[in-house]
Amino acid sequence: MMNAFKLALSGAVIAMTIAGGTMAASAEQAIPSRVRGTITAVSPDSLEVHTRDGKDVQVALTKETSVAAIELTTLDAIKPDSYIGTAAAPQPDGSLKALEVHIFPASMRGAGEGTRPWDLTPNSTMTNGAVGSIVGSDGRTLTVKYQNGEKKVFVPADVPIVSIVPADRTLLKAGVKAVLLATKNADGSLVARSVSVGTNGAAPPM
Template sequence: MRKTLLPVFALGALLLAGTASAQTPPAPTRTRATIESVSETSIAVKTRTGQAVTIALTPETHFVAVSHGEISAIQPNSYIGTAAAPQPDGSLKAIEVTVFPESMRGSGDGHYAWDLPNANTMTNGVVGKLDNAHGRTLTVDYKGGEKQIVVPDDVPVVTLAPGDRTLLKPGVHVVVIAAKAADGTLSANAVLAGQNGVVPPM
């Protein structure tokens, strides 16, 4: 079981994947896919673009359960992550919101580039001001700054929890954070697996 290890696991490395500089090792890749099959040492997946990919599992692979959440879970002092798109007024429009458990508070803290087609930023931080009067508008505070984020009512909200290999089943939607070797093979650092049909929106 890896459940007790997850709070120690630097989930920030997972959420900051893609921000490496030329002086650091290549950033992990994010593969958004559906599991086709599972073996003791790998998972075969089909990406959202239809590509078949095999990703190795190792004793160091971490597993995270992604479950449906309610927008009411976003409260002042909640620790969240949100992929968002810039708006003309300087605010951000959320495409998804991930509510972290208390044990993961601080994971991936900051504001940085993201690689969803409709969301090119990720902001992880603490919910400060929350205005429900004109739609849900948040101020998210992180080390070194803050961002104002508008959260439409129909935005997917998910919660995270420590998981294990039993999450991996054919048909499960995943986001796999993997290291890419020189020969192009992938080895999973972490697998975020949707529960009960959830498609991890990050």
């Protein structure tokens, strides 16, 4: 359960070495993708989601599917050594401009550490690491350190900052905004590894 939870919320990329046609197809089906949208229906073993690109999809739930609450917070909640993730837009000088920032619970420290491409917007990245310092006259520039590197991240005043909180399936309701990490079966059906649910009407921003 915890391994699935870490995978879902950290944005870690699964790297797979594949050889052979049948094996390649099977492995590709196992690579998870994100489903972003609004839950429209809930049953004990599935969710229906209206995605942000206008599609209606059904996603199966299993006993291993984890759930997390995504709660809005403020920049003040980020302290030196906080473990965070940020989807961001690369800048010409090599720094990042945050599109969102999420604060991991202590139990997930180290999850998805590093920087990688992301699919929030074209050319966006995801960087997970520990905050080394908070600098700038307005305190909105963070250094995010990870193994073998670090990034300087500017956090604009209008970007969402959220905390990730482990939760249960009572949060899965019609009308709730969510991000699911799902894998595709050979028949094209989707299975959720995790569901991250916005609270108080907020959408998970990652």
